[in-house]
Amino acid sequence: MTVRIDIRENTYYDSVTLMALTQKMAAHPGVTEAVAVMATPMNKDLLAGVGLLTAAADAAGADDLIVAIRAESDAACEAALALFAGATARRAEDKKTAVSFTSLDAAVRHLPGANLAVISVPGEYAAREARAALRNGLHVMLFSDNVSLADEIDLKTTAHEKGLLVMGPDCGTAIVNGVALCFANAVRRGNIGVVGASGTGTQEVTVHIDRLGGGVSQVLGTGGRDLGAEVGGIMMLDCLAALSKDEATGVIVLISKPPAPSVADKIVAAIQTCPKPVVVCFLGGANAVGAGGTYFAATLEEAARAAVALATGDKPPSQACSHEKLATMATVARAKLAPGQHAIRGLYCGGTLCQEAARTAPGEGHIFIDLGDDDYTKGKPHPMIEPSLRLPYILEAARDPSVAVLLLDVVLGYGAHPDPAGVTASAIVQAREIARAAGRHLEVIAYVCGTDADPQGKAGQESKLAAAGATLAKSNARGAYLAAAVVSREV
Amino acid sequence: MSPINELFAKQLSVINIGAPVFKDDLAAQKVAVTQLDWRPPAGGRPELITALDCLEARPEIDAANAEAVTAILSARPVLTDVALSALEAIPGMTPTTILHAGPPIDWEAMAGPMRGAVIGALIYERLAADEQEAGRLATSGKITFAPCHEHCAVGPMTGIVSASMPVWVIENATHGNRSYCTLNEGLGKVLRFGAFSGEVIDRLRWMQGELAPALKAALAFTGAIDLRTMIAQALHMGDECHNRNKAGTSLLIRTIAPGLAKAGLAPEVVARVLAFMHSNDHFFLNLSMPAAKAALDAAHGIEGSSVVTTMCRNGVEFGVRVSGCPGNTWFTGPAQMVQGLFFPGYTVADANPDLGDSAITETYGIGGFAMGGAPAIVQFVGGTPADALEYTTKMYEITLAENTSYTIPNLNFRGTPTAIDIRRVVGAGLLPVINTGMAHREAGIGQVGAGIVRPPRECFDKALLALAQRVGKK
Numbered sequence: 020m021t022v023r024i025d026i027r028e029n030t031y032y033d034s035v036t037l038m039a040l041t042q043k044m045a046a047h048p049g050v051t052e053a054v055a056v057m058a059t060p061m062n063k064d065l066l067a068g069v070g071l072l073t074a075a076a077d078a079a080g081a082d083d084l085i086v087a088i089r090a091e092s093d094a095a096c097e098a099a100l101a102l103f104a105g106a107t108a109r110r111a112e113d114k115k116t117a118v119s120f121t122s123l124d125a126a127v128r129h130l131p132g133a134n135l136a137v138i139s140v141p142g143e144y145a146a147r148e149a150r151a152a153l154r155n156g157l158h159v160m161l162f163s164d165n166v167s168l169a170d171e172i173d174l175k176t177t178a179h180e181k182g183l184l185v186m187g188p189d190c191g192t193a194i195v196n197g198v199a200l201c202f203a204n205a206v207r208r209g210n211i212g213v214v215g216a217s218g219t220g221t222q223e224v225t226v227h228i229d230r231l232g233g234g235v236s237q238v239l240g241t242g243g244r245d246l247g248a249e250v251g252g253i254m255m256l257d258c259l260a261a262l263s264k265d266e267a268t269g270v271i272v273l274i275s276k277p278p279a280p281s282v283a284d285k286i287v288a289a290i291q292t293c294p295k296p297v298v299v300c301f302l303g304g305a306n307a308v309g310a311g312g313t314y315f316a317a318t319l320e321e322a323a324r325a326a327v328a329l330a331t332g333d334k335p336p337s338q339a340c341s342h343e344k345l346a347t348m349a350t351v352a353r354a355k356l357a358p359g360q361h362a363i364r365g366l367y368c369g370g371t372l373c374q375e376a377a378r379t380a381p382g383e384g385h386i387f388i389d390l391g392d393d394d395y396t397k398g399k400p401h402p403m404i405e406p407s408l409r410l411p412y413i414l415e416a417a418r419d420p421s422v423a424v425l426l427l428d429v430v431l432g433y434g435a436h437p438d439p440a441g442v443t444a445s446a447i448v449q450a451r452e453i454a455r456a457a458g459r460h461l462e463v464i465a466y467v468c469g470t471d472a473d474p475q476g477k478a479g480q481e482s483k484l485a486a487a488g489a490t491l492a493k494s495n496a497r498g499a500y501l502a503a504a505v506v507s508r509e510v
Numbered sequence: 511m512s513p514i515n516e517l518f519a520k521q522l523s524v525i526n527i528g529a530p531v532f533k534d535d536l537a538a539q540k541v542a543v544t545q546l547d548w549r550p551p552a553g554g555r556p557e558l559i560t561a562l563d564c565l566e567a568r569p570e571i572d573a574a575n576a577e578a579v580t581a582i583l584s585a586r587p588v589l590t591d592v593a594l595s596a597l598e599a600i601p602g603m604t605p606t607t608i609l610h611a612g613p614p615i616d617w618e619a620m621a622g623p624m625r626g627a628v629i630g631a632l633i634y635e636r637l638a639a640d641e642q643e644a645g646r647l648a649t650s651g652k653i654t655f656a657p658c659h660e661h662c663a664v665g666p667m668t669g670i671v672s673a674s675m676p677v678w679v680i681e682n683a684t685h686g687n688r689s690y691c692t693l694n695e696g697l698g699k700v701l702r703f704g705a706f707s708g709e710v711i712d713r714l715r716w717m718q719g720e721l722a723p724a725l726k727a728a729l730a731f732t733g734a735i736d737l738r739t740m741i742a743q744a745l746h747m748g749d750e751c752h753n754r755n756k757a758g759t760s761l762l763i764r765t766i767a768p769g770l771a772k773a774g775l776a777p778e779v780v781a782r783v784l785a786f787m788h789s790n791d792h793f794f795l796n797l798s799m800p801a802a803k804a805a806l807d808a809a810h811g812i813e814g815s816s817v818v819t820t821m822c823r824n825g826v827e828f829g830v831r832v833s834g835c836p837g838n839t840w841f842t843g844p845a846q847m848v849q850g851l852f853f854p855g856y857t858v859a860d861a862n863p864d865l866g867d868s869a870i871t872e873t874y875g876i877g878g879f880a881m882g883g884a885p886a887i888v889q890f891v892g893g894t895p896a897d898a899l900e901y902t903t904k905m906y907e908i909t910l911a912e913n914t915s916y917t918i919p920n921l922n923f924r925g926t927p928t929a930i931d932i933r934r935v936v937g938a939g940l941l942p943v944i945n946t947g948m949a950h951r952e953a954g955i956g957q958v959g960a961g962i963v964r965p966p967r968e969c970f971d972k973a974l975l976a977l978a979q980r981v982g983k984k
Contacts, residue, residue, distance in 0.1 A: 038851040038959070039889045054854040061698060069855045119547040121938040123525060125907035126544055132523045133544070139528030144550055147559065148527050154567050158517055162528070182513040198522050198541050201532055237518060261514035404531075433535040474538075
């Protein structure tokens, strides 16, 4: 055991500094006792208490510093003293600490200019946060699902009274002031305002607007239950009113599943008083012109076409898109099928895209799965974020002798996986190989919902799918039409 | 224009609550976005969330809190006198009353240091001759134990106050209420850490016989001393007025010295009094604490208010009182261990759990809440001046006001975070930070270190549930 007593005359450190250094030295391996103190009578008593008060230390005065070490070896003593010397020479580094906030109230107090809360916490807590946001005068994008209907009605009622947005719950897509929120694509700005009760439905309409040369002013979401009888379309009506007054918006597109009849009446009445042309896509209707200049579109793509035409001052196209070319392609593919191959297997990441495609399928025996549905996402990420979740379903479809067509969506944009086509391509190759080995042709039809400005880049994603042997569709509706045509006996 | 149309004309400024990927995407689009350090409110406990929902966004509670905040900020505690005995000054005091720190506690349950201090006080009062007799008396039922806080008083560490101890008299010049605190005995073997040896009793007798009368006489010449001003100055001199009182003590000496000189005392008395104050960096603590107490008592008992008016510890339990639960309604939880540095020769095994009424300073918006202006203190937890600032800035999340008297120079003279709101504490799951000393767990050994401690969460949980029940549904 070695003892080292260092006395530094006329050297002052405050007691807190010395305690911190003492702790550091004592923690050094081999050191059994370390004391760094000013040589006051009280501190000398302390030293005596641990058997380190040498005669020299006792003789030191109150403005002298004593560093006393007891250690297993000389080396350990030296190391501890070096630690002390190093630490006292060291200039404290200026640590930059970022301000962080635990509560929304505190964040808003610090950021008085905040105007939008994006909320994606678990559903049971989401309504609370949304309430706090509204209380603070913030608009809300409520991505979370599993929010009760009662909370949704309460939130939207409050928002309506305050004139604020509550986009959601379960709203995945919006583009406000050109900024993509959650799952949204990089779409050109323009004069078409969109309100959607569906996420991927809205994405599909906006990417087609972009593709057709149009652009969007604002893209707002309402969540899927907004047009139900209970919520009564509060947010759809508020968004419609806001876009009606918005100078940058010339044409308005509404996207939803067919609303409850009571709500449909309110929406139609609101459209009739709207001074701007309104295109409505209540998935599944036919192209039609309704009373008061309402344009009903049968598909998401048709809605975009109508909107872009109206936005440039034209009339919406009276004819639906021509599918002649698709029919020819279908004939070629059909010729390759083995007997017994008659079914479409649609494996979708986007719920609305899945619904739109399923509607087109002829006859029986087809299976369409929305892998983003709650039943498939419990405890897992959404397949738009993690596309590998779809791969086992792709291989399973390939092994099913009744499956003729595998129909896939690949959704790009902010929020989505950085390379969904790359993740999916090898499974497509494998699937086609499985079918081929069993003497079948598996027609894989894929649709990439996105733009070239998206972080993933549409062209690059499409070429990966094409290289894997997939047939690429120009829209979700066309992909679905082609799939139907391949398995249809009449065409 | 509707707020929605107004939004269309503005730059987005987003607060992201949840998945960080959405924040990253927004940042990639060059949008101003702040990620909330979110966690389930109230630890995700449904009954607490229900209570929060009941208490949040309620105009009558906000109004009650505004009243409490005004009371705290407008309070002007001034030192008016030294009362030569607690018996004559403190309301409800009797010759056999012993006041102690923290929430109510029986002799049987008291921690080592507090028992030691009780024994010392009984010997000092000549109610017992020695430790054994004092112990018997303490258990006899003839002694009334009560929290200082229930008698307009506060005491550091064990906080023991007995009938013949002299006390500072602080008056809240704004509201007229008074508060009391004993004179600080210094460091080492002292009663407040549970020491009761002869030297401790002798010192107390000297304080009673010489120190207190001298200071009383000096105060008669200096007149009342504005403690709010003195605390404000001390904060600008590196004190946080809980764990560091060097500046406050110096300011007090400077202010009172002319009075001492004029009071016609023998020079050796003046010298002893000045030397005693000078030898004890914490002398001012026994003034910053009752100053805080005087201000907070004025804010207590406002129906509906969720403002914390007391935080204190008896070495076994931590106790909280809330303005909207009037009177002596205590919400308690187990006293925690202090995290910090130990004097040489001591380890965590020697330390008593959190002890003393001194957390009244944090309740008042100083102490740990003002650490940003007292960077020397932060080394107790191995921190840097930047950490000290962060401790302070975090506390703005759980408080309702920025102090109008107490400011932090290196936060651009921002007022210290003041008026703790239990809704915010529970909602954010963020507990107040308290700077404190550590007592040895055995009576009479004294201070073993200092550091930082947080109250147990359950004090605030219980207070929240009780307040929600009291004010009823919206």
